[in-house]
Amino acid sequence: MIAxxxxxxxxxxxxxxxxxxxxxxxxxxxxxxxxxxxLATVGQLLSLAAGQRRATNQRATAVREAGNLMEHALAxxxxxxxxxxxxxxxxxxxxxxxxPEAQVRWDVTEEDASAKAKRIRLAIDWQDSxxxxxxxxxxxxxxxxxxxxQP
Numbered sequence: 001m002i003a004x005x006x007x008x009x010x011x012x013x014x015x016x017x018x019x020x021x022x023x024x025x026x027x028x029x030x031x032x033x034x035x036x037x038x039l040a041t042v043g044q045l046l047s048l049a050a051g052q053r054r055a056t057n058q059r060a061t062a063v064r065e066a067g068n069l070m071e072h073a074l075a076x077x078x079x080x081x082x083x084x085x086x087x088x089x090x091x092x093x094x095x096x097x098x099x100p101e102a103q104v105r106w107d108v109t110e111e112d113a114s115a116k117a118k119r120i121r122l123a124i125d126w127q128d129s130x131x132x133x134x135x136x137x138x139x140x141x142x143x144x145x146x147x148x149x150q151p
Contacts, residue, residue, distance in 0.1 A: 062124045062137040065095040070139050078145050083108045099126035116145035
């Protein structure tokens with residue numbers, strides 16, 4: 001703060017202060033408000049990023065589980081590849097833990113009677129953190145009957 005001294009007609013000294021001396025308090029309050037706004041914005045962005053990371057991890061878990069379940073289905077003998085049999089395949093413990101309310105749907109259809117082909121469809125869906133069901137992970141595979149050994 002700058003103070004200017006001058007002498008009046010009677011010889012007494014007076015000190016005049018600059019008019020901007022009180023603005024530092026106002027500036028500090030404005031700076032505090034801006035800092036709080038920035039902190040609130042950063043907090044919201046961090047929350048959004050955490051939610052996106054959680055959703056990505058859940059989707060990756062569902063993709064891995066779909067691949068594992070399809071491998072188990074394709075490893076079965078030809079006659080056991082039916083919707084009723086495949087619905088008995090359990091979800092892994094890590095999938096049940098990572099995907100709340102996960103549901104698996106199987107659909108097996110005969111595609112070509114002459115080639116003896118079956119189309120196997122698998123869908124896994126789950127509830128997100130908001131309690132809503134999102135887009136399921138889907139996987140489709142075709143299995144052909146084993147050729148009989150020819151003499």
